[in-house]
Amino acid sequence: MNIPNTATTLVARINHDYCVSCGACVPRCPVNAIYELNDNFYIDEYLCEGLCGQESSHPCINVCPVDAIYLTLVYPS
Numbered sequence: 001m002n003i004p005n006t007a008t009t010l011v012a013r014i015n016h017d018y019c020v021s022c023g024a025c026v027p028r029c030p031v032n033a034i035y036e037l038n039d040n041f042y043i044d045e046y047l048c049e050g051l052c053g054q055e056s057s058h059p060c061i062n063v064c065p066v067d068a069i070y071l072t073l074v075y076p077s
């Protein structure tokens with residue numbers, strides 16, 4: 001029997017309207033989910049754990065000087 005995956009996942013994303021490509025978030029990610037490509041920074045949603053494992057804070061969100069990182073729910077496709 002095939003049971004559809006309806007679980008949602010909490011992930012962090014970068015709003016590129018605000019991001020100034022400072023790179024401060026990269027070393028703060030405990031799972032190395034943030035990467036740079038062509039001077040823009042992105043978060044790999046397959047690596048991002050949203051809640052950073054056991055941590056209640058979000059290191060990437062807290063370090064961003066322009067509040068460009070936000071959390072969102074991702075629904076299975």
Ligand code: SF4
Binds near residue numbers: 066067
């Ligand atoms: S810390 Fe914020 S402004 Fe800097 S690269 Fe990351 S998302 Fe962009």
